[in-house]
Amino acid sequence: MDLSIVVPLYNERDNLAALHDELTRTMRSLGRSYELIFVDDGSTDGGLEVLRSIRGQDPDVRVIRLARNSGQTAALSCGFNRARGDVIVAMDADLQNNPADIPLLLGKLGDGFDIVSGWRTERWHDEALTRRMPSVAANWLISTMTGVRLHDYGCTFKAYRREVAQGLSLYGEMHRFVPAIAAEQGAKVTEVPIGFRPRHAGTSKYGLWRIVRTLLDLITVKFLSGYSTAPIQVFGLIGLVVGGLGGIWTTILVLEKVLLGHPLANRPALLLAVLLVVVGVQFISIGLLGEMLARTYHESQNKPIYVVKEEF
């Protein structure tokens, strides 16, 4: 099998027929073996019946139905794990991405990249205030924090080599960070400009909450990519600095009391100094707990702390 197209979908009934038509047209024109995997993420709009009839007419279609709505990341991850193609292309079900752009992604993948990400250059019909501006800020922030510079982290239209897609462990809303997570494991990532259209039918599944959730996930990704195998290096350092400051300050206060006879009880500085000591000790303890968790994490699943590219 050459290609697997993975489409996570939640309540997209009125998009499915058009999506299947456009995808089939593009795939047939490529002349390679393919499968279309629709991952129904617990839809409640009757879209499943539409999928059933599409599947009945087209043996290249596979439908996977999740037991409940688990989120786009989970649905995508399910599709990746089940895909049989050497190359996996992921896309949304709302036809905002144009299936006719698939060859663009594939072409770049052939140039030796592991992931080719779509870059929506013409987003003029997206709302400026709630979508385009947060997106510009998010792309800058994620690029800066992770060091993987892309113009469009929010675009799920991507092509992957199968091993890379299946090697990702995704949690939360982390499909947005796939390029950064994969690059961390040594994957070569690039982007190509693609078209972008208004939603075909139905409504967006995300509101402004996505901004907060993306920020929280960014913290996780940044931490895991840099320090997941050495948490004490982060928390221990903070603990040493904070606790050290507190220790020195407490000592000074005590010396003042003992040697110079300055009263201590009425000085708020004492409270702060002691607080710093306590917080410092706590940070170091968190670091140690993190170290133990990191060992459990890696050893329980025989997951090495490195990724081998090849051996010869």
Ligand code: UDP
């Ligand atoms: N989606 C999903 N599960 C969810 C939410 C969304 O599978 O819980 C799918 C949705 O059906 C669509 C894709 O994820 O195919 C992107 O969602 P949407 O188009 O609403 O996002 P937007 O384009 O507004 O960012």
Ligand code: MG
């Ligand atoms: Mg969309």
